[in-house]
Structures are given as C-alpha cells and as structure tokens.
Amino acid sequence: xxxxxxxxxxxxxxxxxxxxxxxxxxxxxxxxxxxxxxxxxxxxxxxxxxxxxxxxxxxxxxxxxxxxxxxxxxxxxxxxxxxxxxxxxxxxxxxxxxxxxxxxxxxxxxxxxxxxxxxxxxxxxxxxxxxxxxxxxxxxxxxxxxxxxxxxxxxxxxxxxxxxxxxxxxxxxxxxxxxxxxxxxxxxxxxxxxxxxxxx
Amino acid sequence: xxxxxxxxxxxxxxxxxxxxxxxxxxxxxxxxxxxxxxxxxxxxxxxxxxxxxxxxxxxxxxxxxxxxxxxxxxxxxxxxxxxxxxxxxxxxxxxxxxxxxxxxxxxxxxxxxxxxxxxxxxxxxxxxxxxxxxxxxxxxxxxxxxxxxxxxxxxxxxxxxxxxxxxxxxxxxxxxxxxxxxxxxxxxxxxxxxxxxxxx
Amino acid sequence: xxxxxxxxxxxxxxxxxxxxxxxxxxxxxxxxxxxxxxxxxxxxxxxxxxxxxxxxxxxxxxxxxxxxxxxxxxxxxxxxxxxxxxxxxxxxxxxxxxxxxxxxxxxxxxxxxxxxxxxxxxxxxxxxxxxxxxxxxxxxxxxxxxxxxxxxxxxxxxxxxxxxxxxxxxxxxxxxxxxxxxxxxxxxxxxxxxxxxxxx
Amino acid sequence: xxxxxxxxxxxxxxxxxxxxxxxxxxxxxxxxxxxxxxxxxxxxxxxxxxxxxxxxxxxxxxxxxxxxxxxxxxxxxxxxxxxxxxxxxxxxxxxxxxxxxxxxxxxxxxxxxxxxxxxxxxxxxxxxxxxxxxxxxxxxxxxxxxxxxxxxxxxxxxxxxxxxxxxxxxxxxxxxxxxxxxxxxxxxxxxxxxxxxxxx
DNA sequence: CATGAATGAGGCTTCATTCAT
DNA sequence: GATGAATGAAGCCTCATTCAT
Numbered sequence: 001x002x003x004x005x006x007x008x009x010x011x012x013x014x015x016x017x018x019x020x021x022x023x024x025x026x027x028x029x030x031x032x033x034x035x036x037x038x039x040x041x042x043x044x045x046x047x048x049x050x051x052x053x054x055x056x057x058x059x060x061x062x063x064x065x066x067x068x069x070x071x072x073x074x075x076x077x078x079x080x081x082x083x084x085x086x087x088x089x090x091x092x093x094x095x096x097x098x099x100x101x102x103x104x105x106x107x108x109x110x111x112x113x114x115x116x117x118x119x120x121x122x123x124x125x126x127x128x129x130x131x132x133x134x135x136x137x138x139x140x141x142x143x144x145x146x147x148x149x150x151x152x153x154x155x156x157x158x159x160x161x162x163x164x165x166x167x168x169x170x171x172x173x174x175x176x177x178x179x180x181x182x183x184x185x186x187x188x189x190x191x192x193x194x195x196x197x198x199x200x
Numbered sequence: 201x202x203x204x205x206x207x208x209x210x211x212x213x214x215x216x217x218x219x220x221x222x223x224x225x226x227x228x229x230x231x232x233x234x235x236x237x238x239x240x241x242x243x244x245x246x247x248x249x250x251x252x253x254x255x256x257x258x259x260x261x262x263x264x265x266x267x268x269x270x271x272x273x274x275x276x277x278x279x280x281x282x283x284x285x286x287x288x289x290x291x292x293x294x295x296x297x298x299x300x301x302x303x304x305x306x307x308x309x310x311x312x313x314x315x316x317x318x319x320x321x322x323x324x325x326x327x328x329x330x331x332x333x334x335x336x337x338x339x340x341x342x343x344x345x346x347x348x349x350x351x352x353x354x355x356x357x358x359x360x361x362x363x364x365x366x367x368x369x370x371x372x373x374x375x376x377x378x379x380x381x382x383x384x385x386x387x388x389x390x391x392x393x394x395x396x397x398x399x400x
Numbered sequence: 401x402x403x404x405x406x407x408x409x410x411x412x413x414x415x416x417x418x419x420x421x422x423x424x425x426x427x428x429x430x431x432x433x434x435x436x437x438x439x440x441x442x443x444x445x446x447x448x449x450x451x452x453x454x455x456x457x458x459x460x461x462x463x464x465x466x467x468x469x470x471x472x473x474x475x476x477x478x479x480x481x482x483x484x485x486x487x488x489x490x491x492x493x494x495x496x497x498x499x500x501x502x503x504x505x506x507x508x509x510x511x512x513x514x515x516x517x518x519x520x521x522x523x524x525x526x527x528x529x530x531x532x533x534x535x536x537x538x539x540x541x542x543x544x545x546x547x548x549x550x551x552x553x554x555x556x557x558x559x560x561x562x563x564x565x566x567x568x569x570x571x572x573x574x575x576x577x578x579x580x581x582x583x584x585x586x587x588x589x590x591x592x593x594x595x596x597x598x599x600x
Numbered sequence: 601x602x603x604x605x606x607x608x609x610x611x612x613x614x615x616x617x618x619x620x621x622x623x624x625x626x627x628x629x630x631x632x633x634x635x636x637x638x639x640x641x642x643x644x645x646x647x648x649x650x651x652x653x654x655x656x657x658x659x660x661x662x663x664x665x666x667x668x669x670x671x672x673x674x675x676x677x678x679x680x681x682x683x684x685x686x687x688x689x690x691x692x693x694x695x696x697x698x699x700x701x702x703x704x705x706x707x708x709x710x711x712x713x714x715x716x717x718x719x720x721x722x723x724x725x726x727x728x729x730x731x732x733x734x735x736x737x738x739x740x741x742x743x744x745x746x747x748x749x750x751x752x753x754x755x756x757x758x759x760x761x762x763x764x765x766x767x768x769x770x771x772x773x774x775x776x777x778x779x780x781x782x783x784x785x786x787x788x789x790x791x792x793x794x795x796x797x798x799x800x
Numbered sequence: 801c802a803t804g805a806a807t808g809a810g811g812c813t814t815c816a817t818t819c820a821t
Numbered sequence: 822g823a824t825g826a827a828t829g830a831a832g833c834c835t836c837a838t839t840c841a842t
Contacts (some may be wrong), residue, residue, distance in 0.1 A: 003264060005323050010820075010835080013803085014355050014801085015801085018801095018802090027385075034322055036236050036322070039835090039836065039837085040836075040837060040838080041804095041836080041837090044804095048801085049802075050802060050803040050804050051803080051804060051805095051837095051838085052801095052802065052803050052804065052805095052838095052839085052840080053801085053802055053803070053804095055837095055838070055839080056801070060838085061836095061837065061838090086397060091396070091397050094396065107278060122234050122236070122237075122322075123359075134372075141396070144396065148398060149397065149398060150392065150396045150398060151244070151390075151396065151397070151398050151399075153387055153390060153391065153396075154379070154383070154384075154387045157369055157373075157379070157384055157387040157388065157391075158387065158391055158396065159371040159389075160367075160368050160369045160373075161365040161368065161369045161388050161391050161392075162365075163367060164364035164365045164366070164367055164368020165362075165364045165365050165370055166361075167360040167364055167368065168361060168363055168364020168365075168367065168368070169357055169360045169361045169364060171323075172207075172334075172357075172360040173360075177356070179354070183354070184354075184357055186362075187353055187354045187357040187358065188357065188361050190351075190353060190358075190393065190395075191353065191358055191361055191392075192361075192391075192395060193395045193396055193397045194394070194395035194397060195349065195390075195391065195392055195393045195395035196291070196294065196320075196341070196344065196350045196351065196353075196358065196392060196393055196395035197291050197349065197351070197393045197394060198348060198349060198350060199351075199399060210821070211821085211824080211826075214821090214825095214826070215825095215826075218826080218827085230816095239810090239811065239812085240811080240812065240813085240839065241812090245840060246803080249827070249828085250827060250828040250829060251812090251813085251828080252813090252815080252827065252828050252830095253826075253827055254813095255812095255813065255814075256826070256827075259812085259813095260812080261812075261813095286807080384830070392831070406718075408738050411822085414822090415822085418822095418823090434722055436636050436722070438814085439814090439815065440815075440816060440817080441815080441816090444825095445812080449823075449824085450823060450824040450825050451816090451817085451824080451825060451826095452817095452819080452822095452823065452824050452825065452826095453822085453823055453824070453825095454817085455816095455817070455818080456822070456823075460817085461815095461817090486721045491796070491797050494796065498676055522634050522636070522637075522749075523613065523721075526683060531753060534772075541796070542630055544796065548795065548798060549798060550796045550797060550798060551790075551794065551796065551797070551798045551799075553790060553791065553796075554779070554783070554784075554787045556772075556787065556788065557772075557779070557784055557787040557791075558796065559769050560772040560773075560793055561765040561766075561768065561769045561787075561792075562787050563768055564764035564765045564766070564767055564768020564769060565761040565762075565764045565765050565768075566761075566764070566812065567768065568760050568761065568763055568764020568765075568767065568768070568796045569757055569761045569764060569765055572756075572757075572760040573757075573760075579754070579757070583670055583754070584754075584757055587753055587754045587757040587761075588757065590751075591753065591757075591758055591761055591792075591795065592761075592791075592795060592796060593795045593796055593797045594743065594751065594794070594795040594797060594799075595790075595791065595792060595793045595794040595795035596691070596694065596741070596750045596751065596753075596758065596792060596793055597691050597750060597751070597793045597794060598747065598748060598750060598751050599751075599799055610842070611803080611805075611842085612802070614804095614805070614842090615805075618805080618806085639831090639832065639833085640832080640834080641832080641833090642835065649806070649807085650807040650808060651803075651808070651834085652806065652807050652808065652834090652835080652836080653806055653807070653834090654834095655833095655834065655835075656805070656806075659834095660833085660834085661832095661833075661834095667815080724819060754811095
C-alpha cells in the first residue's frame with residue numbers, strides 16, 4: 001500500500017517536473033521566436049523531451065500558448081488587485097498598477113515578450129486578456145472622474161490609451177534595458193497622470 | 201500610326217487595373233487575416249485573378265506586405281510633417297500629429313490594421329516604421345522640454361508611450377467605431393497633454 | 401494584282417525573318433542555359449518578339465529543340481556524306497568524318513552545345529540522332545574489317561566508342577578552346593586509328 | 601537496464617532501413633527518369649514512405665542526387681586506384697581501369713545511369729567527378745608518353761576522348777546487354793590501345 | 801509514460817501555354 | 822499576325838500532429 005502510494009508519488013513528481021520543463025521551455029522559445037516562428041519540435045528539444053511527449057501535456061501548440069497567456073494574465077491581475085487594494089484613491093490605484101505592470105515585466109520578461117511583444121497580439125486570447133485589463137482600468141477611471149480626482153473624459157478611450165502606453169513602453173524597454181523598471185514605471189505613470197505639458 | 205500606341209495604352213490600362221485590384225485585395229485580405237493568415241491564393245481570389253497573376257506583380261507575398269507598409273508609412277509621415285509645419289509649438293505639434301494619425305486611420309482602415317493591427321509588428325519593416333515615428337516624436341518632446349513647454353522627463357520613454365497610446369486607441373477604435381475620429385483624437389491628445397489628474 | 405502579290409511577299413518576308421530570329425534566339429538561349437534552364441520567355445525576349453509570337457511558329461518549347469537538333473543532325477550528316485564520298489578507304493572515311501565533325505562544331509558552337517553539351521542527351525531525339533551517326537560508323541567499320549584495313553572487333557562497340565570520343569572531346573573543347581579544331585580533330589583521329597600504344 | 605538501449609537499437613534499425621529504402625528508391629527513380637524527371641514524390645512513393653519522410657533524410661532533392669553521385673564517384677575512384685596499383689605500366693593501368701569501369705557499371709547500373717546517363721552531366725558535381733577521372737587519366741598518359749610506351753600526342757585531348765569512349769560505350773551497353781562487361785571492356789581497351797587500323 | 805519516426809495537408813512559387821485585344 | 826497579360830497545374834518543401842514501439 002505504502003509502496004503503491006510512493007510509486008504513484010514518484011510518477012506524479014516526474015509528471016510535474018516534465019510539465020514544468022515544458023512550460024518553461026515553451027516560454028523561452030515562444031518569447032524568442034514568436035508564435036509562428038516557434039516550432040513544437042523546438043519547444044520539445046528545449047525541454048529535453050521528445051515531440052510526442054509535448055502532446056501528452058498539451059493537445060496542440062496553441063494550447064501552451066493559451067496557458068502561458070492566461071497564467072500571465074491571471075498572475076498580473078492578482079498582483080494588480082493587491083496593489084489596488086492598498087491604494088487610497090484612483091490616481092494612486094493607477095500609479096500602483098503601472099508600477100506593478102513594469103515590475104512584473106521585469107521579473108517575467110519572456111512571458112511579457114510572448115503576450116505584448118512583436119508577433120503577439122495576433123491572437124484572440126491576448127486581445128481578450130488586454131480587454132480585461134482595460135475593463136478594470138475603465139472602472140477606476142470612472143471612479144476617479146466621479147469623485148473629481150480625474151478630469152472628465154471618455155473612460156474607454158483613456159483606458160485603451162493607458163494600456164497602449166504601458167504595453168508599448170514595456171515592449172520597447174524589454175529590448176533596450178538601459179533604464180530600470182522603476183524609472184520607466186515612474187515616467188509612464190507621471191505622463192499618464194499629468195501629461196506632457198507644463199502645468200498652466 | 202496611332203494604332204500601336206492605342207494598343208499599348210489599352211494594355212497599360214489593363215495592367216494598371218489588375219495592379220490596383222491586387223493592391224486593394226491585398227490590403228483587404230492582409231487587414232482581415234494578418235500576414236500569416238493571408239494566403240497568396242486568398243489575395244488572388246479576392247482580386248479576381250489567378251495565382252500566377254499575383255506573381256506578375258509582386259515577386260513574393262512579403263513584397264506586397266512591404267509595399268503596403270511602406271506606402272502607408274510614407275503617406276502618414278508626409279501628412280504629419282505638413283501638420284507639424286503649421287504648428288506653433290511642440291504641444292501644438294503633438295496635438296496636430298495625433299489628429300492626423302486618427303484621421304489617416306479613419307480614411308485608411310485596412311492599411312492601419314495591417315501596420316498597427318494584430319499580427320502586425322512581427323515584421324522588421326513595421327517595427328522600423330514605428331521607430332521612425334517614435335524618433336520624430338522624441339525630437340519634438342526634446343524641443344518642448346528645452347523651451348519649457350513640456351515638463352521634464354525621459355523623451356524616449358514618453359515617445360514610446362505616446363506611440364503606444366495612439367496605436368492602441370486606434371486599433372480599439374477601428375473595431376468599435378461608435379465615436380468619431382475627431383473625438384478619439386481629441387481625447388487622446390488631451391490625455392497626452394494634461395494627463396488624467398485634475399489640475400492644481 | 402501586282403500589289404497583292406507584293407504585299408504577300410512582304411508578309412512572307414516578315415514571317416521568314418521572324419522565323420529566323422526565333423531559331424537563332426532559341427539556338428543561343430538553349431546553348432547557354434540548356435533545355436531545362438531555357439524558358440520560352442527567354443527565347444522570345446532574345447528574339448525580340450512577344451511570347452505569343454513564339455507559339456505562332458512552334459507548337460511547344462520542345463518543338464524548337466527538336467527542330468534545332470534535327471537540322472543540325474541533317475546538316476552534319478550531309479557534310480559527312482560528302483566527305484565520305486571523297487575518301488578512298490574506310491580509314492580515310494573515318495578520319496575525314498572526324499574532321500568534319502570538329503569543323504562543324506567549330507562553326508556551330510551553339511548547335512553543338514545544344515546537342516552534345518551538358519544537359520543535352522536527356523532527350524530521345526538527341527539519342528536517336530546519335531544512333532544514326534553510330535549506324536553509319538558501324539557500316540564503315542564493318543567495311544574496313546572486311547577488307548582488312550581495320551583489325552577485327554565488335555563494330556557496334558567500336559562505333560559507340562568512336563561517337564563517345566568525338567562528343568566528349570568536342571564538349572571539352574567547346575569550353576576550353578586553346579587548341580584549334582584541326583588540332584583536336586587530328587589528335588582524336590590519330591587516337592582512333594592507331595591507339596595510344598607505340599607500334600611494337 | 602538494457603531496455604533503453606534495446607529501444608534505441610530498434611529505432612536506429614528502423615531509421616537505417618528507411619534510409620536504405622530511400623537511397624535505393626532514389627537510385628532507381630533518378631536512373632529511370634533523370635534528375636529533372638524524378639519528382640521527390642516519386643522517390644518517396646517508390647520507397648514506400650510519405651513525402652515528409654524524404655525530408656527527414658535529405659534536405660533537398662538535390663542532396664540525394666549529390667550523395668549518389670559522390671558515393672559512386674568515390675567508390676569507382678577507389679577501385680580504379682586499387683587496379684592501377686597492381687599494374688606494371690601505363691598501358692596496363694589504362695586497360696585495368698577500363699575493365700574496372702565496365703565491371704563497376706555492370707554491378708551498379710542505376711548509379712551509372714545517374715552519373716553518365718542521359719540528363720546527367722548537366723550538374724556541376726557530375727562534371728567535376730568526370731574531370732577528376734580525366735585528370736587521373738592525363739597523369740597516366742603523360743607517364744606513358746614519357747617512357748615511350750605511348751605514342752606522343754595531346755594528353756588532355758586523349759584523356760577526354762578516352763573518358764568519352766568509356767562513358768558512351770557504357771551507356772550504350774547498359775541498355776543493350778547482349779554482350780558481357782568483360783567483352784565490352786576488352787573491345788574498348790583494345791581500341792584505345794591499338795586503334796582501328798591494322799598495323800602492317 | 802515517453803519517444804521520435806512517419807505522415808500529408810497545405811503553402812509558396814514557377815512557367816509552358818492560352819487568348820482577348 | 823503579333824502581343825503580353827492571364828492562367829493554373831504541378832513541384833518543392835514545412836511542420837503540426839499521430840502512432841507504433
């Protein structure tokens with residue numbers, strides 16, 4: 001009985017390890033070559049397993065991609081929510097979220113390259129993940145406009161603009177990392193909050 | 201005597217018509233399906249010609265794509281330069297450019313989808329076209345910071361953020377056109393200039 | 401009446417001229433690029449006519465090739481027969497034929513390249529033209545063996561060997577013309593008649 | 601313990617078998633149809649595998665062709681060298697080489713058809729393989745001329761003529777095998793050594 | 801479970817041939 | 822007659838996916 005359990009455990013461990021190696025490999029390969037450039041065989045090789053093994057863990061190439069995107073999105077969302085919860089007002093929420101975004105990017109370069117890099121957003125999942133963030137931002141903007149912290153405007157447009165700022169700034173930074181995440185986050189947050197023009 | 205010339209003209213007309221149909225078809229198909237999703241056969245069918253005909257006008261599939269991107273980029277650049285030349289200060293330049301961007305998008309939806317849409321920026325031409333715009337923006341920002349119109353900041357990061365704002369807002373708007381180009385442009389410009397937070 | 405005839409003549413002339421230009425062009429292009437490398441469009445361009453025109457004179461690409469091969473073969477055959485008729489014995493016939501072969505090659509390089517050059521003999525016509533020559537040679541060899549001028553041997557094999565010698569020597573010479581046709585012909589004829597080994 | 605190794609062996613065996621079937625199929629198909637007439641799909645079908653499988657073993661169609669040519673050339677060269685080493689004088693070398701050539705052809709018909717058959721020599725490898733043989737022959741002829749075994753003449757031309765004799769005789773024989781390889785070789789060698797004309 | 805050999809549909813491109821003008 | 826634009830069958834090659842071991 002114990003033996004059986006142990007063996008099962010061992011198997012489960014092995015499965016789990018292979019699974020981890022595959023995601024990690026997929027992350028690296030997809031980040032480096034993009035969805036179309038990444039071949040299933042590349043991912044398997046990078047993970048040190050056979051091609052067939054890949055298909056024991058994922059039904060299709062698209063599936064890994066989806067999993068990575070979704071995982072990244074949910075982690076990021078969680079961290080943003082945490083950050084938001086500590087914030088006192090919409091402006092603060094916005095600033096903290098931007099910081100979270102850049103720090104998350106700093107810690108998960110490959111994941112970011114996959115989702116926001118070149119050859120990304122061609123896929124629906126990526127787009128819907130992005131809309132999810134936009135929706136949260138819309139909420140916050142509306143709140144800020146209502147209580148007068150924010151100037152009035154079109155919340156949906158603003159939200160899209162903010163998402164675009166962050167994504168674009170990140171994908172630039174991911175390839176030219178002469179500045180720190182904090183610095184970029186600060187610059188972007190400042191721009192979002194006060195704009196370019198010097199106060200009257 | 202004139203017969204030869206007439207015949208040549210007729211031929212030239214035909215060539216020109218087919219050529220136009222092909223570009224147009226390529227524009228539509230590439231916009232709708234993205235570079236990877238668009239098959240040469242699709243473009244030919246959409247243009248109402250045989251596959252072979254495509255290759256009488258373009259050496260490869262990539263070639264049409266490049267032509268479209270380059271043409272769009274150069275048109276846009278030209279219009280932006282014209283707009284800039286009429287502006288009195290960096291803030292004005294920025295606002296006008298944003299307007300030009302959105303109006304151009306309004307008039308050239310498909311072209312825009314190709315360059316800034318999903319499944320775009322995986323290609324070097326697209327990326328370099330985007331950098332070109334970013335570079336111009338950096339110039340303007342630097343000018344604005346130097347003469348005090350703009351607050352100080354990291355021009356490169358700001359430029360990337362601005363490009364991101366516009367691209368993202370446009371690609372959102374292109375699919376949800378409940379608001380006018382002018383409205384979107386105005387909102388984005390306002391955000392870029394003054395930020396979200398209420399003054400003083 | 402006269403006018404009509406004149407017009408007809410003029411037309412006929414023109415046709416003849418275009419025809420000549422096409423054969424000439426085909427000869428050059430086929431010689432330069434080989435059957436597979438030569439495109440119908442290349443031939444038409446070289447002849448200064450449209451692709452369609454090519455098909456007014458030849459039903460297929462293969463047809464020009466055949467015509468060239470056959471024409472060359474029949475000219476060569478005729479010249480060889482003339483040379484043979486002046487010869488006094490089989491050895492003389494053989495020597496004269498070899499001379500004719502090389503001189504013909506010298507005067508019709510392109511034709512030779514087409515028939516005996518690289519990328520030639522893949523085609524049945526070429527092979528049957530070659531057999532025709534071989535058959536004539538067999539006759540001569542048999543004659544020579546019968547009257548004791550030639551040593552005895554297998555006439556068919558000898559004939560093939562002789563054809564091979566000439567063809568190969570020509571196709572080498574066609575690309576390395578540091579020696580004269582007469583010289584090559586002399587060397588080959590001598591070899592064919594007396595062999596390499598010094599007479600006891 | 602051995603299980604892994606066994607499985608690997610099994611796989612290796614399979615790979616090797618498929619590989620052998622592919623070369624064999626390629627040899628047959630290329631010999632029968634020539635380089636241009638042979639389609640990759642034909643080779644795959646003849647080997648009893650899918651098209652894709654072909655590309656697991658060779659990067660291009662050209663690659664199999666090259667491999668076959670090179671292998672044949674190197675085997676033939678090796679056998680000729682061995683034969684030459686046992687010979688006592690240039691005339692003997694020449695005779696033995698001719699014998700080796702014909703016997704090799706007898707044992708490797710398809711390989712021969714590929715290299716020396718119709719639709720062959722259009723390719724650089726084939727031509728350079730042929731030059732290699734010619735170069736060796738030139739050496740031997742020069743030797744023979746220097747020590748008086750051979751009559752004097754133009755070694756390069758003789759070598760080309762000899763190569764031509766052999767190739768042509770072989771490609772004739774390959775399709776009309778009423779005589780033995782030894783017989784053909786003997787006839788060709790005799791012709792090469794003593795020529796057609798009866799020494800008085 | 802793991803493997804990697806095998807598969808074949810599908811995409812790009814070429815070019816001999818046709819045909820409307 | 823002459824033209825060259827148009828055609829599409831056919832060939833090469835890729836790669837996501839399957840499957841026998």
